[in-house]
Amino acid sequence: MSEHTSDGTELEAVEPGLEFLAPKFEVEGFPWAQVMGYVFSLLLTFAALLLVVDHAMPPILLLAVILALALGQAGLQLGVFMHLRESRGTAWQLLPLGLAFFIAFALVGTSIWIMLFKTGVS
Amino acid sequence: MPAFLLYLVHTLFPPDTRQPTELGADFMILVTGIGIVYILTRYKKWRWLWREWLTTVDHKRIAILYLIAAIAMLFRGGVDALMLRTNLALPNVQPIGALEYNEVFTTHGTIMIFFMAMPFIFALFNAVIPLQIGSRDVAFPRLNAMSYWLFAFGAMLFNISFVVGGSPNAGWTGYPPLTELAFNPGPGESYYFLSLLIAGIGTTITGINFLVTIIRMRAPGMTLMRMPMFAWSTLVTSALIIFAFPPLTVALALSLLDRTFGSSFFTLGHGGMPMMYVNLFWLFGHPEVYIVILPAFGIFSEVVPTFSKKRLFGYTTMVISLVSIMFLAYGTWVHHFFTMGAGPTVNAFFGLSTMLIAIPTGVKIFNWIFTMWGGRIRITVAMLYQMAFIPTFVVGGATGIMLSVVPADYQLHNSYWVVAHFHNVLIGGTVFGLLSGLYYWWPKMFGFILNERQGKVGFWLFVIGFWVTFLPQYLLGLEGMTRRMYTYPFGFGWHELNVISTLGAFTMGAGFIALVYNILWSLRYGERDLTGDPWNGRTLEWALPSPAPEYNFARIPVVHGVDEFWAMKEQGMTLANQLRPQDVKALELPKNTGMPFMLGLSFFVGGFGMVFEWWPIAIFGGLGVVACLIYAAFDYDDKEPLPADVIRHTEGTFGRLQA
Ligand code: HEM
Numbered sequence A: 001m002s003e004h005t006s007d008g009t010e011l012e013a014v015e016p017g018l019e020f021l022a023p024k025f026e027v028e029g030f031p032w033a034q035v036m037g038y039v040f041s042l043l044l045t046f047a048a049l050l051l052v053v054d055h056a057m058p059p060i061l062l063l064a065v066i067l068a069l070a071l072g073q074a075g076l077q078l079g080v081f082m083h084l085r086e087s088r089g090t091a092w093q094l095l096p097l098g099l100a101f102f103i104a105f106a107l108v109g110t111s112i113w114i115m116l117f118k119t120g121v122s
Numbered sequence B: 001m002p003a004f005l006l007y008l009v010h011t012l013f014p015p016d017t018r019q020p021t022e023l024g025a026d027f028m029i030l031v032t033g034i035g036i037v038y039i040l041t042r043y044k045k046w047r048w049l050w051r052e053w054l055t056t057v058d059h060k061r062i063a064i065l066y067l068i069a070a071i072a073m074l075f076r077g078g079v080d081a082l083m084l085r086t087n088l089a090l091p092n093v094q095p096i097g098a099l100e101y102n103e104v105f106t107t108h109g110t111i112m113i114f115f116m117a118m119p120f121i122f123a124l125f126n127a128v129i130p131l132q133i134g135s136r137d138v139a140f141p142r143l144n145a146m147s148y149w150l151f152a153f154g155a156m157l158f159n160i161s162f163v164v165g166g167s168p169n170a171g172w173t174g175y176p177p178l179t180e181l182a183f184n185p186g187p188g189e190s191y192y193f194l195s196l197l198i199a200g201i202g203t204t205i206t207g208i209n210f211l212v213t214i215i216r217m218r219a220p221g222m223t224l225m226r227m228p229m230f231a232w233s234t235l236v237t238s239a240l241i242i243f244a245f246p247p248l249t250v251a252l253a254l255s256l257l258d259r260t261f262g263s264s265f266f267t268l269g270h271g272g273m274p275m276m277y278v279n280l281f282w283l284f285g286h287p288e289v290y291i292v293i294l295p296a297f298g299i300f301s302e303v304v305p306t307f308s309k310k311r312l313f314g315y316t317t318m319v320i321s322l323v324s325i326m327f328l329a330y331g332t333w334v335h336h337f338f339t340m341g342a343g344p345t346v347n348a349f350f351g352l353s354t355m356l357i358a359i360p361t362g363v364k365i366f367n368w369i370f371t372m373w374g375g376r377i378r379i380t381v382a383m384l385y386q387m388a389f390i391p392t393f394v395v396g397g398a399t400g401i402m403l404s405v406v407p408a409d410y411q412l413h414n415s416y417w418v419v420a421h422f423h424n425v426l427i428g429g430t431v432f433g434l435l436s437g438l439y440y441w442w443p444k445m446f447g448f449i450l451n452e453r454q455g456k457v458g459f460w461l462f463v464i465g466f467w468v469t470f471l472p473q474y475l476l477g478l479e480g481m482t483r484r485m486y487t488y489p490f491g492f493g494w495h496e497l498n499v500i501s502t503l504g505a506f507t508m509g510a511g512f513i514a515l516v517y518n519i520l521w522s523l524r525y526g527e528r529d530l531t532g533d534p535w536n537g538r539t540l541e542w543a544l545p546s547p548a549p550e551y552n553f554a555r556i557p558v559v560h561g562v563d564e565f566w567a568m569k570e571q572g573m574t575l576a577n578q579l580r581p582q583d584v585k586a587l588e589l590p591k592n593t594g595m596p597f598m599l600g601l602s603f604f605v606g607g608f609g610m611v612f613e614w615w616p617i618a619i620f621g622g623l624g625v626v627a628c629l630i631y632a633a634f635d636y637d638d639k640e641p642l643p644a645d646v647i648r649h650t651e652g653t654f655g656r657l658q659a
């Protein structure tokens, strides 16, 4: 509340050599990136849905394709909506982002490992 | 028209909502509803209600709203519990039948976890965290109000299921195929999924809000390693929330799709995978049990130093154990379904990881004991709950370790042993912690002190009641009584233990009444807290008047170490004797807004429409949500100036300004 100026930027001195930590904010204007990002994320979603509903390919291939679509979706969300490029410097983002990916993949990986039992039993 | 009305009555009030308990509830809701409307109209309080409370974005008021909701839900969940215990008191005596029993244990569990423990925790986060870290607010005050109203309307949606349409009845875990449409028609389970989805959005937002608040809004000089321990536990809890709630959201949303739109993610037929729901649920569920226990750990880490008049023992190890609990909490979830039979490797892995988590927990227990060791202990109610917590939680943890031994779990799973274990940790840990925090921070929230003598009566009723209720349940588990039975026959030797357990439950009920009586009594006659520091506290919240003014700090303090306020007092300083009139600057405060309330309402309407699959209503609610979000996005007029003179005046009336 106090340390913000009226246009939302922050007054912070950047020490020499640490410029890469300086805040970067998107300039004002019509948010084309966001609008296009929104359209594309809808497209990616419906593409996945249609492929699955129509059984458009053999299952394994289908899985691979929707996984690829999902990765594209994740990248899009991070890049356009999660302010990945617009921040107090990318360095601050990488550590928590890496951590988030680690947790996500660990959870998905172990879930697959746990649920594999079905193939062994049935 | 009459045919239409008949349909409406039949859908909204099917036969199982026309039983005595439901009709009794209808009557109570009607009477309290009319009473509230009457009082508000009579005393012309509608505007006051809207302007001061329903539209507030002040974290201190939101805290009070959360607290009211939590205590109301503790009442409802408690009544459910007494109904369950009454049904089990004697063999073959069943005031309520099997179906209703299922409904009552389902609502009991769901309400206690999601609508009692969670809002209680958020009440204390909101009341304390900004004050403790020397901040004027949370990072996103409007989101904070949104969180509250999403929670509140989610809770309301869940609660009306009892009287409108029928309650969910598949347990607080909502496993398929028990929740599958084919086996469980009616609106009950849809209520469960939708209300938890709505409240879950609010919870996730709260997690984000407090994470950002603690990372970004600390007073100058307060490094992470100088934060009060409650702030640390809030930070870790928030991180857990952010990662734990998405799997729950996915599990609930896919189940809802299965029920409402005929997909088959978790169905028995069509290649669905019911066990995948169980996996996703516990992927959330185990972190969740830490989400509700870590704040209690944080509370005790504040209460013990204050009432032992000593610095917290082993600050760094406390932090390390908190953070390692955070990571380990994600690695143990399979212990809730060892009996699925994922195979020896998987079970051994998760059995070990479960045992591992007891180590950092044990470290914390020792640290509290060493903090008390050699301290000058004052036995207040807050401290009593802490002292009852240690042995109780140790027993709960030890019985958990026994469950993590896979072969033992194959015997104990779904028995009363498990029921006793998780109540041991949830009541002995979370609830004792929350009550301790309630007594401790109550003066800060409301400006008066809860009566200690009455508090002690409530304490003894509650603690003794707890042990009398749950110790017999361990024995019942060993004797083979399974959980979620609605009755049992003579001759298994379960009879006496169940009678004792029910007596204990009613003792706890008396403890709850003592608490409510204490609150009402103290509201009128309780000692006012004029100093702002009734307990001789150590952290910054006690440096402020009680309750804190809306801007919290007239000037943000500079922090030099752990227990900043204690250090200030030792040097004979206060926030007041450093504050000269010219130090006070004008501020901007976030402006009240009706948007969060309307958003919650829209979700409620939409959710209600979806429960009954009345699509026009559902779409109407959905459009309301979109409209609120658009309004919120373009509402730039969200701040209000607070002139320096007003602040000077307020500080002056507290006597906190140098001439
Ligand atoms: C040393 C720490 C702990 C260990 C080793 C442990 C272990 C376990 C195990 C193995 C189970 C599964 C039993 C079964 O269903 O067969 C279980 C259930 C449960 N535990 Fe713990 N636990 C610990 C601490 C906690 C804490 C701190 C809480 C909450 C505050 C908690 C809440 C629960 C709940 C709610 C359930 C049962 C959920 C249900 O099936 O409805 N536990 N615990």
Ligand SMILES: [Cu+2]
Pocket: B285, B286, B289, B332, B333, B335, B336
């Ligand atoms: Cu667990």
